[in-house]
Amino acid sequence: MKRSEGTARPSMADVARLAGVSSQTVSRVSNGHANVDADTRAKVAEAMRTLGYRPNSAARALRSGRFHTIGVILTTLRTYGNIRTLDGVAEEASRGGYSVLLMPVADPTLRQVSGAYEQLSAQAVDGAVIILEARLLDQAEFTLPPGIPVVVVDSGAGPAYTVVDTDQALGARQATEHLLGLGHRQVWHVAGPPTSFSAVHRAESWRRTLTARGITPEPPLPGDWTSESGYQAGRDLARRAGVTAVFAANDQMALGVLRAMHEAGRAVPAEVSVAGFDDMEEARSFWPPLTTIRQDFAAVGRLSVQKLLSKVADGDDGGGEVTLVPTELVVRGSTAATGSPP
Amino acid sequence: MKRSEGTARPSMADVARLAGVSSQTVSRVSNGHANVDADTRAKVAEAMRTLGYRPNSAARALRSGRFHTIGVILTTLRTYGNIRTLDGVAEEASRGGYSVLLMPVADPTLRQVSGAYEQLSAQAVDGAVIILEARLLDQAEFTLPPGIPVVVVDSGAGPAYTVVDTDQALGARQATEHLLGLGHRQVWHVAGPPTSFSAVHRAESWRRTLTARGITPEPPLPGDWTSESGYQAGRDLARRAGVTAVFAANDQMALGVLRAMHEAGRAVPAEVSVAGFDDMEEARSFWPPLTTIRQDFAAVGRLSVQKLLSKVADGDDGGGEVTLVPTELVVRGSTAATGSPP
């Protein structure tokens, strides 16, 4: 990597002087406008290169009112889904010529959140993607400045928002039906935290799927997305007789369940089938490889940005549209028919 | 969350008019300057609240030359280390009143990279943290604009850079010595990609540790950080006789090795000990729970930002300083003495 020499950054005026044109012409070249003579364009480009000119984004933003930046607000970078969604958002934003301003909210308390919102409020972004447990949005102290379009990645958000999310209900149904299809008479559920709408939707869909088949669901076991909580739930389940099928609300918790089953000497999948949700990269390398529900995080991120940028372009500030991205069942080695040979 | 009404964003002039003061006084209140009468300050604050005034960061940046934003350039959001480092960076940046502009480089090809550098070049940031395989920095086409301080998170960067990184050599030595200390006569290594300095450093340190004990290291098995590549290496190792200890260059690959051992019926840790590197959150829930090297990613992120912000404050553009963050051996169930009972 080279570092250029010199200190003062050249402005349009400097380029204009060197090229012997007005700064407006430099502006036109810089923005690729059509009405510039080819010779002049070349002269200006040459001067830009000589001086190492770079447009000043602050001045540009001040003049145009556009920052070409979107904010992404999220609670944590520790869950697989958030990260992958962020990845998808960043990629699509970059494709559209937008930068991504990260606004993590370490702690979903109001104090912590206010800092992130200050950034937004300072109008440094043209719009925002909020990857956040939707309940937080209801806290009265959150105020978004007017005119900033928002897309929420969480189905729990109210009708005031434009929402993009994975079809949680579909995924949970696919997992549950897969297990029932293998002959299991009951499916135990290790749930995510009740503060998460995703977790709630998955649990509800699991419950509905069972009752639709005339099965009375056992109470779900509480979890908090971490593998450790899955392990605790798994130990509980391993102690009970008759547990043959477990659906964990994410892969990390499924991993914890697997560990608990191994420890207790319950063979997976011969005695107990285990399914997860997410299809994180490592899931195929669990022991046994995990049957799970694949979420298309890239699509969620992509769609969020597309919706957001179209709102930015239209100056649209409304909401209400809900887009669900379908899930896909991925069958691996952790699930099998009841009483199947080891 | 509430959405304010109205469209046009109020400027300082609007606030000044309502409060009956000059816009300069509003500026002083906005920036917390001392020389403002308490009454006036209250009046202005009240007017700000009434109008929902938010400072325009573009104008502020244009005037002051400071963006209060740092750029983070990274190749991928798919490795645990990058994400956690990013998390640490974001947290520390936020503590210092700085925002984080994410500049992912989907593909470490020049074409892909240039977009990210354009952002930097457009001076939208006061400095940058580069989390990148350092070899890329040597590609001649990378040009950072003058005057932007940079901190590199990768020990492979040359002396021109300020570097913060985990002490890779220490960690690899800790893991290798742990296995040797358990009585193993040889330690096989599943390495990361040779394009990564971290991977190279870990492999070198593993090699040195063995030779220092008079052991001739077996050739390392190639990997690419993914659990799948660890699985391939593990299948290879499981086929060989005499393999009793494996040190994988990260936890994901260790997971793949574990799977391969399970599949081959080699008991871990009774027959084969496996150690990883990173201590990702899930490592404790692997089967068996993984002995690994804990990296303090939060510290790496924190230190990077601290170094960077002090350079920003000093207008310092130099390099050369290298800061290494120590690692810690975390012993769990995947390693044991040779021939230990199951």
Place this chain on the structure above:
DNA sequence: GAAGCGTATGTTCACGTTAACATCCCGATG
């Protein structure tokens, strides 16, 4: 050949903020 038109380029100004300087007022000081 005069009128009209389109293209290339220049000039002016405003975006919202803050540094620097100017002004004002009140109290202290001799």
Place this chain on the structure above:
DNA sequence: CATCGGGATGTTAACGTGAACATACGCTTC
């Protein structure tokens, strides 16, 4: 009581860009 000092506040200008308007020139058309 005149002067000075200092804190509070106002005025001016400039940061770099790009939209709007202005100008200049060459070419077509009848």
